[in-house]
Amino acid sequence: MKLPFLPNHDDASFFDFLTRHHPDLTPAGRSWTASTPAPVESPRAQGPVPIPLATTVLAIKYQEGVVIAGDRRATEGYQIAERRIEKVFKIDEYSAMAIAGAAGPCIEMAKLFQTELEHYEKLEGVQLSCEGKANKLAQMVKANLPMVFQGLVVMPLYVGYDLKRTEGRIFKYDLAGGRYEESDYHAIGSGGKDARNTMREHFRKGMAEQDALKLALLALYNAADEDVGTGGPDLVRGIYPTAKIVNATGITDVAEQQIRGIFDVVLATRHSKES
Amino acid sequence: MPLPYYVSPEQMMQDKAEYAKKGIAKGRSIIVMEYVDGILLAADNPSASLHKISEVYDNIAFAGAGKYSEFENLRKAGIRHADLKGFMYSREDVTARSLANGYSQSLGTIFSQELKPLEVEILVVQVGNNGHANEIYRISFDGSIIDEKNFAVIGGKSDAVQAVLKDKAATQVPNLKAALSLCVSALEQTSNQKLPPEGLEVAALDRTRDGRKFRRFSAFEIKQLLSA
Numbered sequence: 001m002k003l004p005f006l007p008n009h010d011d012a013s014f015f016d017f018l019t020r021h022h023p024d025l026t027p028a029g030r031s032w033t034a035s036t037p038a039p040v041e042s043p044r045a046q047g048p049v050p051i052p053l054a055t056t057v058l059a060i061k062y063q064e065g066v067v068i069a070g071d072r073r074a075t076e077g078y079q080i081a082e083r084r085i086e087k088v089f090k091i092d093e094y095s096a097m098a099i100a101g102a103a104g105p106c107i108e109m110a111k112l113f114q115t116e117l118e119h120y121e122k123l124e125g126v127q128l129s130c131e132g133k134a135n136k137l138a139q140m141v142k143a144n145l146p147m148v149f150q151g152l153v154v155m156p157l158y159v160g161y162d163l164k165r166t167e168g169r170i171f172k173y174d175l176a177g178g179r180y181e182e183s184d185y186h187a188i189g190s191g192g193k194d195a196r197n198t199m200r201e202h203f204r205k206g207m208a209e210q211d212a213l214k215l216a217l218l219a220l221y222n223a224a225d226e227d228v229g230t231g232g233p234d235l236v237r238g239i240y241p242t243a244k245i246v247n248a249t250g251i252t253d254v255a256e257q258q259i260r261g262i263f264d265v266v267l268a269t270r271h272s273k274e275s
Numbered sequence: 276m277p278l279p280y281y282v283s284p285e286q287m288m289q290d291k292a293e294y295a296k297k298g299i300a301k302g303r304s305i306i307v308m309e310y311v312d313g314i315l316l317a318a319d320n321p322s323a324s325l326h327k328i329s330e331v332y333d334n335i336a337f338a339g340a341g342k343y344s345e346f347e348n349l350r351k352a353g354i355r356h357a358d359l360k361g362f363m364y365s366r367e368d369v370t371a372r373s374l375a376n377g378y379s380q381s382l383g384t385i386f387s388q389e390l391k392p393l394e395v396e397i398l399v400v401q402v403g404n405n406g407h408a409n410e411i412y413r414i415s416f417d418g419s420i421i422d423e424k425n426f427a428v429i430g431g432k433s434d435a436v437q438a439v440l441k442d443k444a445a446t447q448v449p450n451l452k453a454a455l456s457l458c459v460s461a462l463e464q465t466s467n468q469k470l471p472p473e474g475l476e477v478a479a480l481d482r483t484r485d486g487r488k489f490r491r492f493s494a495f496e497i498k499q500l501l502s503a
Contacts (some may be wrong), residue, residue, distance in 0.1 A: 014355075014358055014359075014362075017355060017359075018359075018362075022359070025362070025363065111362070112362070115358055115361070115362045118358070119354065119355075119358045122329065122330050122331070122354045122358075123351055123354055125324075125326060125329075
C-alpha cells in the first residue's frame, strides 16, 4: 500500500529507514570532504580542522547490574572545548551508552540509537533483547566507518541489563563494527588505559553497588591524573563526572551529591598520602 | 466491441463510501475518552497480541478500526513520521495535528484515486500538558477529519455507542475508574454481551507520567479498576 503523504517502508529499523529515505540525516551521510583522508597532525588534534573530542568513559559490573560513568571534558587540540559535556546517555529503560571520540557525531549516534530502540519497540510491540540492541549498535558503528577515515571517530561503550539472563552486560566495539562482550569491566577513550589499570587492581566479582561506584570514580580520577584529555573533579566550578546505574529496576542517575561525597573521600585520602 | 459503461462520479464515490462503511461496521468499537489525568482508550478486542491501540510518540496515541492490515500500515507510517520529526527537530515538535493532517491527506488521496478505498477509521489523540487541552482527531476512510471533544467512537456500531455515551456522560471530567466503567458499559450495552477483562484492550495517555505518557493496562489491572 502506498501512502502518498507518509513515507512507506516495511522495516522496524529507524536507522535503515533513515539510510534509505533520508541518508543526509545519518552520521555517515554527509559526504562533504569526499575521499581525502584527514592528515593526522598530532595525537590530540585529529581531522582537517580541530573538532571537540570526548574522552574517558568506563563501565563496571557489580552484583546486581552495571555502573557506567564518564568524565566531563571535551578537548580541541590542546584547548578545552567543553567543561561539562555529558558522555553517558540513557538509551532506554534498561540500557545506557557512553561515548569517546568526536563529540558531535558521538552525541548524534547516541540520539539515533535512542530513537532506533524506541522505534523498534513501538512498531513491534516488544523491546529488542539486550543482545539485539548490542548488535544493532555494532551495525551503526560499522556504518560510521567512512567518517572514521575523515577523523570523526565514534567509539561507544554499551551496557544493558539482560532481563532474560537477569544480569548486567558490557559491550565494547571496534571501529569496523566488531562487538565484544566484556565479563567484568572496561574503559575507553584517551584515559581508558589508566582507568583500566585502576580497575584491574581493585575489581572483585560480585561487588556491592557502592563499591563499584567508588571504584568507577577512583578510576576516572586516576585517568584524569595521568591523561590531559580527561577532566577530574572541578572543585571551583563544581563539575563532577557523571554516572548511571543499570539493574533489574531500570536505569537511575547517580545524584551529584553522592558523587561529590565519594570524591571528597578520594581527595582526602590522596591528600593524606601526599603530605 | 462493447463500450465501457459510464458511471457518474457521484455514483462512484457513493459506492466506494458504502463499501468502506460496510467494512468498518463489521468490526468492534473503540472508545477514547478524556479523564482527569489524560485520555483513556478502550477497545473491544479479544486478541491479546493484535493491538488496535498503540503508542505513537511521547504524548500521542493511535487507535484503528476496520481492516487490520490497513490500519496497521497506517499506524506504522505514523510512528515513522513521528520518530523522524522528533529526530530531525525536537521531541516537542511532534504534534497530533500534523500527524492527523498526514493521515487525512493520505486517506483522502487513496479514496479518490484508488479503485478500493481503505476500510478504516482511525483516531489520533494527544494528551495536553502544562495547561494545554487534549486533542482528539477522528479521521474517516475518505480523509475527512473531525476534531472531537470529551470522547470519540470508531468502528462497529459507533453511532449506537456514541448515543449511549452521550446519555450517560457526566457534566464534569470523570476519573480513570469512572471513565473506564462508562466505556465498558457502553461497549457491553451495544454488543449485547458481557465483556471479560481479557476481552478488552485498554491503554491511557497519562499526563502524570514522565517522558512517554502511554501505558497499557493488564487484564488484572482492568479487573481491579472495574471491580470496586
